[in-house]
Amino acid sequence: MTSCVSPKSIVYFQGDSTRYYSQDIKQTYVPKIQPSDILSIIVGSLNPEANEVFNTPNQFTTASTNYSNVGGARVQPLGYLVDTDGQIEIPLIGKLKVGGLRTTDAADTIRIRLQNFLKEPSVIVRNLNFKVSVLGEVKQPAIYVIPDEKITLPEVLSLAGDLTIYGNRSNVMIVREENGKREYARLDLTSREVFNSPYYYLHKNDLVYVEPVKAKMLDTDSRIRTVPLIVTIVGGLSTLGILILNLTK
DSSP states (O other): OTTTOOGGGTOSSBOOOSSOOOOOOOOOOOOOOOTTOEEEEEEEOSOHHHHHHHHHHHHOOSOOEEEEETTEEEEEOOOEEOOTTSEEEETTTEEEEOTTSOHHHHHHHHHHHHTTTSSSOEEEEEETTOEEEEEESBSSOEEEEOTTSOOBHHHHHHHTTOBOTTBOTTOEEEEEEETTEEEEEEEOTTBGGGGGSTTSBOOTTOEEEEOBOHHHHHHHHHHHHHHHHHHHHHHHHHHHHHHHHHHHO
């Protein structure tokens, strides 16, 4: 394998060989709250006892989901579930529309409504189920929960321990489901053009698949073909050994 691999097939972000290179950032991704999101809403004010009314759903759960992580399984708290209409139900406030808002905008909306019940309230909203799946030729395939709601393709591959030597760096697939559509895109990590791709910043629930290079598939196929031959040889040697033992008696 190592004798057949070209540096161009494994080196990331190839391009201009000058020591300094500048490139404009053409796009960024700002996630918005969607139905089925799980939100952590932390409320603070001058009345700590009153705050607990709003913070309790973040601490107690009626259901949980286990996600694999680098350190093992983790339990995802329930928090506030966004319903199919993009609403959450908050104690005293009732139902509140947050679908389509950024978490910072949702926090401002909640804070304004809480001024009727709390003195100088502060609100922090976080999305608890912003996750990305990584499969294929990486060292640690898993579902990764992203606490800051923003991650790039190289970053999530770093969380997965990078590609193995058998990973195809020039044809990484991104599967994205948004607005009732499923999109498939292929990115070349060996080129700097990957930074200009709309799939460079990953969205919630994106799937990253790293397919194997042909060398691994050929190697696996040859091993499968070799197994019956080895079994036959071992069986033949065992039979021959038994015959020899019988003749020497």
